[in-house]
Amino acid sequence: MLPRADDEVSGPIISQVRRFAARAIDARAIDRDAAIPREVLSGLAELGLFGLTLPEAFGGSGCSLATACGVIAELARFDRSVAVTLGLHLGLGTRGLTAFGTRAQHERYLPGLASGACLAAFAATESGAGSDLSTLQTNASDVGAGLRVNGEKIYVTNGGLAGLYTIAVATPGLGGSARGQSLLLIERGDPGLQVAPEEHKLGLRGSSTTGLVFDSMLLPHERVLGEASGGARELGIILSWGRTLMSAGCCGAARAALEKVASHLSTRRQFGRPLAALEVVREQVALLTARVFAMEALVDEVSRESEKALLVRSLAAKVFSSEGAWAIVDGAIQLHGGLGFIEDTGLALLLRDVRVTRIFEGANDVLLAHLGASELLQTSPPPRAALSEATASAALASAAAALASASPEALASPSAAALASASPEALASAAAGAEALAQQVDALQKSLQARFRIGVFRQPRWLHRLGAACVWREAIDAALRRARASGRADEVAQVSLLTQAARAAVSTLSAEPPPRELYDLCLRESLPRPEGR
Amino acid sequence: MRPDPTATVDDRVLYIISQLVPVQPSQIRAEQRLREDLGMDSVGSMELLSMLAEELDLDIGVEDITEVHTVGATIALAKTFLARKAG
Incomplete structure (x- = not known):
């Protein structure tokens, strides 16, 4: 598991999460209804998970990224949409505010975010700027009375649920920079914000994904998060958290697939022998097992890195865990034979859910x-x-x-x-x-x-x-x-x-x-x- | 428009920068910072030096790199390597 079960801080929290998830999360229902039931979200809130990494002074638990990764991995064993919803909130959604927010911004937003009353989202991707954030078209210009924001974002995870959005925009001239980027805080009720309808997706159907439209919004200057036009550096730090948490989810999904494999192989017989006795099968399972072990080791290690090291090492964790999860779930389906293609095993859902992880938060x-x-x-x-x-x-x-x-x-x-x-x-x-x-x-x-x-x-x-x-x-x-x-x-x-x-x-x-x-x-x-x- | 081979080093550097970031050469100035003002990250600035070596036929090794932070420093670096090449 990720981190180790004997981890003093993470162990008890993860055990609680496991008990809750086993009782309350129905992955197939979430996939079918394309929504996470309100009771699941309120259950996560009651466990204090929305405030897991937020400062204690504002109602959070002040836990580390490593602990958050352990929680996300555990949730992903039960349902990836739930894991993504919480992981996005803890990573891309709130990391910027926690790390770069002013005292006033913390006081205004963090208590609600920590309690789960308000969910967080993050918006950087545009139709013309996917992995290349240097070409952002959404822009904010200083008009004296505030910042005038125009543009559109796409594929915003938690877009339909969030009460607070951190968005990346081009801010030419702001802070004396000719061509800088800045992060802005947008509230759900801000005039000029439109939340587009939910996207219909291959997987992660319970996770909200929408577009956002900013139509000549006028924002107070106080909504700039961090340094004006310092967004490129801040963005890197936020993304490194997001990637690491997403990697943890991949570990959970891969572990779930592996558990299904072990369960299936220990009971199934072919050619008069248990499947688990066949050499070709054993070699495949051993390699899948080794890969999950390495994924968990890498993600756990990276999640404990300094901010600077995390910038680069989170890239490796993201690529290795997302490619690994895809290969492991695919391998698990193969080892199940025709049964793996049937939704009842849960493997088809795991496969659909894991596919996007090789694309989002930076295409591999x-x-x-x-x-x-x-x-x-x-x-x-x-x-x-x-x-x-x-x-x-x-x-x-x-x-x-x-x-x-x-x-x-x-x-x-x-x-x-x-x-x-x-x-x-x-x-x-x-x-x-x-x-x-x-x-x-x-x-x-x-x-x-x-x-x-x-x-x-x-x-x-x-x-x-x-x-x-x-x-x-x-x-x-x-x-x-x-x-x-x-x-x-x-x-x-x-x-x-x-x-x-x-x-x-x-x-x-x-x-x-x-x-x-x-x-x-x-x-x-x-x-x-x-x-x- | 691409400067001809007889153009000044400055113009050729500004042209190369304009190929990497969506800014016209006429809007690029020596004091501008590659990262903060032009949105170029560390890898982007290496790509810039790489294009510079190709355009000016300079022999620059990865181990020769000292990080450049401004447009002016990039021009100066190009001139240093050109002088070294001339002997």
Whole structure:
């Protein structure tokens, strides 16, 4: 789980959330009705969850991002729409206000937000500005009596429920900046605000998604959140919280899928044998298990980072957990056979709900290129697990074999065998694998620097590949640190197994891709290359 | 419009910046900050230097980079590398 069950702060809160969710949340009903029942939202409020990360002075609990991630992951095991609604409120919705708001803004808004009487939303995306926030068209200009706001936002999560919106707008000239962006606080009742109808979506149907229209709104100057035209920096900090919380939701969804797999496989028989005894099945489940473990390790670790480190590491957590959740739910459906395609299992809903996480809060392809570029700009290396000198690949193989031969129950819940301590050889082997992976990533980076010089920043294909390699390294390092801390044999084996997959992936990423001209030729008729940049 | 190869370094730098941010070259001034005034993040400023190296045929390594914060500093950096290239 995420974080560990023995976490003193998070453990009791998460247990409460689990009991509430098991009793009150009906995911299929929420999906069918495309709405979260009022009783569920009021139940979350009674548990104090809307104020979880808000300051105690204003009715919140003052808990950390890590604790909030634990709660969101737990809720996502039961229903992703509920998790997204609360996660958006705690992250994108209120982080800016908490971190950059004035005393007066805190006094006006935080008590209602903490009690759950008022929900928060965040609006940055526009029809012409998705992952590129430097091209915002919604703007605010100083007209003396206040700020005149015009424009439109789309895909606003919690848009139909919120009483307070934090919006990102272009503010040319404000604060002396020629082309700055600012964050503004908009109240639901502000004249000139129109909330568009609910969108009909593939998944997350219980989560509200609307557009917002700002029609010549006049806002008092006091509604600027943080520094006028300092929005780009503030936006980065807010988004890093949002991404991390969303990543936690992915962990919860993946864990739920894995639980369904274990439950199904432990009872189902094929070819006269339990499915859980088939080698091909066991290999697949072991890899899915290892991936969920690494997702939880990475997201938990990232959620405890400093604000500065969170800016970059949340990108890796977001990409790894959203891609992982998609692969795990897809794998879970495959392992269920035809049954997985039936809504009753809950897997179809998990799949539909998880799909958008690879897109929103920064499309993964965009984030990967950004990560690759950030890696090249890094002056100090990222944190690494202390590495052993041992390099025996035989031990790596034996660790993987130990997992493959574990009892079916061990895959579903920690048994005595799984909780047994890992041998020093297995630990050393896992560490050696992680080190070898890190060296592969370093080699890729150095080769790109030597080949392209500064021009590497104009090589999006390679930046994307380097970013993807970095994601693997980050995930394996975090998983290794968590496994080493627990010393559990199953977790160390999972790290070893996943490291093999990671090293194969990074080898592919490091290979020379087919020339651009080949792609152009393939697309000559259907999608000719546009002129210009 | 793209400046010809005989244009001044300043004009060529301003043109490149205008390719990265939606601002006309005539509106860009030396004292403007890449991040706060032109909305360019750290990766964007590296892309700017990358385009500069390509446009002016400069050999700049990633390890040579010192972060530039203003338009004027970018122009100065370009001139430094041009002088180095000239020997």
